[in-house]
Amino acid sequence: MTSTQQAAPAPAAAPGPAPRTRRSRTRSSLGRLVLSRLRDAVIVQFLVVVTIFVIGFYVGDPVTAFAPPDATEEQLAQLRHSLGLDQPFWVQFARYLENLIQLDVGTSVWQQRPAMDAVWEVIGNTVLLAVLGAIAAAIFGVVGGVLAGTRPGSLTDRVINLIAVVSLSVASFWIGLLLIIIFAVRLDLVPTSGLYEWRSLILPVATLGFIHGGRICQVTRSVVLDEMSKPYVLVARSRGLPWRRLVARHILRNVAATVLTTAGWEFARMFGGSIYPIEVVFAWPGLGPLMTTAAHRHDFAIVEAAVLITGALVILVNLVVDVASHLLDRRLRPQ
Amino acid sequence: MTSPRLLEVDNLTVCFSTSRGEVYGTDDVSFSLDHGETLGVVGESGSGKSVTATSLIGVHPPLTRVRTTGSAKLEGRDLLTMSEQELRAVRGAEIGYVFQDPLTALNPSLTVGHHLVETMLVHTDMNRSAARRRAAELLDLVGIPNSAGALDSYPDQFSGGMRQRVLVALAISCRPKLLIADEATTALDPTVQSQILALLRSLCRELSMAMIMITHDFGVIAATCDRVQVMYAGRIVERGPVADVLAHPGHPYTAGLLRLAPRFELNHHHRLHPIPGRAPTVIRPQPGCRFAPRCELADDRCEREVPPLSADAAHTHACWRSSAELAAFTEDRTAE
Numbered sequence: 001m002t003s004t005q006q007a008a009p010a011p012a013a014a015p016g017p018a019p020r021t022r023r024s025r026t027r028s029s030l031g032r033l034v035l036s037r038l039r040d041a042v043i044v045q046f047l048v049v050v051t052i053f054v055i056g057f058y059v060g061d062p063v064t065a066f067a068p069p070d071a072t073e074e075q076l077a078q079l080r081h082s083l084g085l086d087q088p089f090w091v092q093f094a095r096y097l098e099n100l101i102q103l104d105v106g107t108s109v110w111q112q113r114p115a116m117d118a119v120w121e122v123i124g125n126t127v128l129l130a131v132l133g134a135i136a137a138a139i140f141g142v143v144g145g146v147l148a149g150t151r152p153g154s155l156t157d158r159v160i161n162l163i164a165v166v167s168l169s170v171a172s173f174w175i176g177l178l179l180i181i182i183f184a185v186r187l188d189l190v191p192t193s194g195l196y197e198w199r200s201l202i203l204p205v206a207t208l209g210f211i212h213g214g215r216i217c218q219v220t221r222s223v224v225l226d227e228m229s230k231p232y233v234l235v236a237r238s239r240g241l242p243w244r245r246l247v248a249r250h251i252l253r254n255v256a257a258t259v260l261t262t263a264g265w266e267f268a269r270m271f272g273g274s275i276y277p278i279e280v281v282f283a284w285p286g287l288g289p290l291m292t293t294a295a296h297r298h299d300f301a302i303v304e305a306a307v308l309i310t311g312a313l314v315i316l317v318n319l320v321v322d323v324a325s326h327l328l329d330r331r332l333r334p335q
Numbered sequence: 336m337t338s339p340r341l342l343e344v345d346n347l348t349v350c351f352s353t354s355r356g357e358v359y360g361t362d363d364v365s366f367s368l369d370h371g372e373t374l375g376v377v378g379e380s381g382s383g384k385s386v387t388a389t390s391l392i393g394v395h396p397p398l399t400r401v402r403t404t405g406s407a408k409l410e411g412r413d414l415l416t417m418s419e420q421e422l423r424a425v426r427g428a429e430i431g432y433v434f435q436d437p438l439t440a441l442n443p444s445l446t447v448g449h450h451l452v453e454t455m456l457v458h459t460d461m462n463r464s465a466a467r468r469r470a471a472e473l474l475d476l477v478g479i480p481n482s483a484g485a486l487d488s489y490p491d492q493f494s495g496g497m498r499q500r501v502l503v504a505l506a507i508s509c510r511p512k513l514l515i516a517d518e519a520t521t522a523l524d525p526t527v528q529s530q531i532l533a534l535l536r537s538l539c540r541e542l543s544m545a546m547i548m549i550t551h552d553f554g555v556i557a558a559t560c561d562r563v564q565v566m567y568a569g570r571i572v573e574r575g576p577v578a579d580v581l582a583h584p585g586h587p588y589t590a591g592l593l594r595l596a597p598r599f600e601l602n603h604h605h606r607l608h609p610i611p612g613r614a615p616t617v618i619r620p621q622p623g624c625r626f627a628p629r630c631e632l633a634d635d636r637c638e639r640e641v642p643p644l645s646a647d648a649a650h651t652h653a654c655w656r657s658s659a660e661l662a663a664f665t666e667d668r669t670a671e
Contacts, residue, residue, distance in 0.1 A: 229396075231439040237394045238434070239454045239505060240427035249453070250442050330489065331443055 029333055030326060037322050041315045048311040052304055053096050057089065105308065106301035110294060115301035118290065119309055125195060126286035127313070129204055130275055134267045136209025137216055142259060144213070145220020150247060152225055160217065167214030172274050176207045176281040193283035204282045211274060212266040219262045223255040257325035257332060264321030271310040339411040341512060341545050342368040342391075346405035347415075349383075349390045358616060360386030362569040363405070370512065373539060373546040375560035375577065377553060377592065379614045383569040384549045388515045390415070392430055393422045409513070428458040431506030431544075435518035437498035441490035447474075447501050448486030451508055458509040473504040477534060496527035500534065507538060514539065514546045520555060532558050553593060557581060565589045568615050568625040575650030583662070585652030588626045590665050608668060624654070632656050632664060 080086045108115040148160040184192040191200045279288030294302035349360040361383040376384045407414045451470035474482035477500040520528040564574040573586040584590040591610040612629040627637040644653040
C-alpha cells in the first residue's frame with residue numbers, strides 16, 4: 001500500500017496484492033534492464049570495432065594494392081608514411097577511433113567515395129528484406145510449431161517436422177533458384193530478380209522465411225509440447241475453456257518469450273551470412289552484391305563499413321528482443 | 336423415480352491403453368448422488384478414485400489413450416457419450432473441479448482475476464465488468480482478504496492455502512451443481528487443510544451444491560461427507576453413511592484402513608497395523624475378490640468368485656465374510 005518513491009527498486013518479494021506497487025516496480029526494473037543491456041551493447045560494439053581494426057592492421061598491405069605495380073620500395077615507404085601506416089599500433093588505433101566517431105571508415109578505392117556512403121545507400125534494402133524475412137520465418141515457425149506441438153505424433157506433426165528438417169538442411173541459394181524456376185520462369189507470376197515493384201519482394205522473402213522458419217518451428221513445437229503437459233492446462237480444461245482460447249491466451253503467452261528470442265537469433269543469423277547469397281541470387285540491390293564485389297576488388301573499407309553497421313544492427317535487435325521478452329513474460333523479470 | 340438424480344454412474348469402466356496392456360483404472364463402478372449430497376471416495380493411490388472423477392468431465396492427462404464404457408448421467412444426460420463441445424459446457428459450469436496441487440494449477444503469467452473472469456465469460460453471458468465484480472465477490476466468499484486488490488495479483492503472490500481458495504473460487508464461479516474435490520487438501524498443511532474443508536462444507540450448504548470428496552484420509556471424510564464409498568483396485572468395496580462405516584466397517588479393507596489412522600491418545604502405545612502387501616495394478620481382470628491376496632480372512636471362495644455389492648441397502652459391502660466374523664477379527668487385532 002505504501003508506495004514510497006525512493007524505495008521503488010528492490011522490493012523483496014512483496015506479498016501484498018497491490019497493483020500500484022507492482023506497476024511501479026515493473027517500470028523501474030525495465031529501466032534497469034534497458035540500461036544494463038545498453039551497457040553490454042556498447043561493450044560488444046567496441047569489441048567488434050577492435051576486431052575489425054586488428055584484422056585490418058595485420059591482414060594485407062593496402063599500399064601494395066594501392067600503388068602502381070612498378071613502384072620502388074622507397075616510393076612505397078613514402079606512401080606508407082603519407083598515409084600514416086608507419087605509425088605504431090596504438091596511434092593508428094586512436095586515429096581510427098577518432099574517424100569512426102565521425103562515422104568515417106575510409107574511402108572506397110573502387111567507388112571513389114566514402115565507404116559509409118556506399119553502404120548507407122543499400123543497407124535499407126537489406127534491412128527491409130531481413131525484417132520481412134524474419135516476419136515470414138516467425139509466421140511459418142509459430143504456426144507450424146503450434147500445429148505440430150498441440151498434436152504430437154499426428155500426421156500433421158510428422159509432415160511439419162519433415163518440412164522443418166528440410167528447411168534446416170537445404171542451401172538457401174538452391175531454394176532461391178528453385179523458386180525462381182517455378183514461380184518466375186515457369187508460372188511467370190513474379191519477377192525473377194531485382195527490385196522494381198512490391199512483387200519482387202515475394203520470392204526473396206519466401207526463401208528467407210523458409211530457411212529461417214525451420215528452427216523457430218522446432219523450438220516452438222518443443223516449448224508448446226512442454227507447456228501442454230503442465231498441470232494448469234489440465235485445470236484450465238476442467239474449467240471448460242475452449243481449446244483455441246487455451247492455446248491463444250495461455251500457452252502462446254507462456255512460450256512467446258522463447259519463440260521471440262529464437263526469432264531474434266535467426267534475424268542475427270541472416271546478417272551472419274545467409275541473407276547475402278539470397279540477395280545475390282535475386283540480384284537484390286542490397287549489402288550482399290555490394291560486399292561480394294567489394295571483397296573481389298580488395299576494397300576493405302566497404303566490407304569494414306558493412307560489418308560495423310550490421311554488427312550494430314544485430315546488437316540492436318538483441319536489445320529489442322531482450323526488452324520485449326521482459327515485457328512479454330513476467331517470469332523473466334527480476335524478483 | 337420422478338426427478339432424475341443429480342448423478343447416476345452405471346457400470347463405469349475406464350481402460351488405459353499402455354505398452355504393457357490394458358490397465359483398468361476403474362472396473363464396473365456404479366454409484367449415485369442426490370442434489371446437495373456430499374459423497375466421500377476413499378482409497379489408496381491407484382485405486383481408481385481420481386480416474387472415476389476425471390472421466391466424468393472427460394479430461395484426461397495429455398498423451399493417454401482411454402477407453403470408457405458404461406454410463407454416467409448428470410440429471411439424465413449421459414456425460415460419456417456427449418460431444419467434446421457439449422462436455423465443455425458442462426465442465427466448469429455444471430461440474431466444478433478442484434485439483435490436488437494448488438501451486439501448479441494456475442497459469443503463472445495471468446492474474447487471478449483473469450482466470451476467474453475468463454471462466455465466467457466462457458460459460459455465462461456476463462460482460463467483462465460484471466464478471467470482474469462477480470470475481471471479487473467470489474474471492475470474498477472463499478475468504479481471501481482485500482479481494483479487489485487480489486484480482487490483479489499473480490498466483491505466485493499467494494501462499495498454497497490461498498491459492499487453493501482461489502481454485503475453489505474458480506470451481507464454483509459458475510454455480511455448478513456438483514463440486515469434485517480431488518485430493519483438494521492433501522498438499523496443504525493440517526491447519527490450512529481444516530480451513531479449506533470448512534470452506535468447502537459451508538459453500539456446499541450455501542450454494543446447495545453436491546460434492547464428491549476424493550481423498551485417502553478418513554479424517555477428511557468424517558469432517559465433510561454424508562456418505563462414503565471405499566475403492567480398492569478399481570472397484571467399490573464398501574459404501575454407506577459415514578458414521579455407520581466408521582463405527583462398523585463391513586469390509587476387511589475398510590477395517591484395515593481405519594486401523595491405520597493414528598490416534599492421538601496418551602500412554603496408549605498404539606501399534607500401527609499396515610495392511611500387508613501392495614495394491615495391485617489391474618492389467619488383466621482376475622477372478623475373485625481383488626483384495627483376497629492381502630486379506631487375512633480370505634478363503635478359496637474369495638479367490639474364485641467376486642463378492643457382489645448389493646445395490647439397495649444404505650450400508651453395503653462387497654465381501655463374503657459376515658459382519659460378525661469381521662467384527663470378531665477386528666476386536667482380536669485391536670486387543671493385541
